[in-house]
Amino acid sequence: MAKSRIVRVGTVTVLWLAAAAGATAVGMTAVGMIGSDIFGSGQDPLTAAEVEQRLASPAPTAAPTETPSVAPSPTPTPTGTPSSTPSETPSTTPVAPPAPEPQSIAADGAGTVIAHCNSDGTVTVVSAVPAQGFEVDSDDDDRDDHPQIKFESDDLEVEVRLRCVDGAISPEIRHHAED
Numbered sequence: 439m440a441k442s443r444i445v446r447v448g449t450v451t452v453l454w455l456a457a458a459a460g461a462t463a464v465g466m467t468a469v470g471m472i473g474s475d476i477f478g479s480g481q482d483p484l485t486a487a488e489v490e491q492r493l494a495s496p497a498p499t500a501a502p503t504e505t506p507s508v509a510p511s512p513t514p515t516p517t518g519t520p521s522s523t524p525s526e527t528p529s530t531t532p533v534a535p536p537a538p539e540p541q542s543i544a545a546d547g548a549g550t551v552i553a554h555c556n557s558d559g560t561v562t563v564v565s566a567v568p569a570q571g572f573e574v575d576s577d578d579d580d581r582d583d584h585p586q587i588k589f590e591s592d593d594l595e596v597e598v599r600l601r602c603v604d605g606a607i608s609p610e611i612r613h614h615a616e617d
């Protein structure tokens with residue numbers, strides 16, 4: 439009777455160890471899949487160089503399309519009753535000039551400004567993203583015709599003034615120590 443009890447305890451122990459090993463393997467597999475697609479076809483994050491390259495490449499634009507318009511023109515019939523026959527006259531829609539290409543301006547570790555030059559020589563700020571520990575303060579002063587972005591932290595203020603020179607953004611970056 440003691441021998442059968444030892445066999446039962448040994449069998450239960452072996453089964454428990456097998457179940458624990460199986461659960462551990464399933465858990466490790468699940469943890470290994472975190473950060474990727476369930477089926478393993480995840481996408482790696484872009485590097486800084488890839489982001490700059492994508493920002494520098496022109497955005498795809500739609501090809502101009504012609505839309506035919508059908509205008510009825512009354513034509514007398516031999517019996518004298520008017521009828522309309524369609525007459526196709528193609529009309530073209532004017533194509534807008536390509537949108538200006540945005541440029542990314544790094545503000546010496548305080549943040550990044552994305553802006554583009556307009557056809558009239560002014561600058562439009564698309565976005566301003568502060569670095570960790572900084573806040574953005576956009577200063578749109580009516581007296582000045584150039585946008586100015588300030589990145590502020592507890593001990594530093596970085597001021598970015600933007601001008602358009604020959605169709606390209608020309609930044610002026612100034613550092614001010616906070617008191």
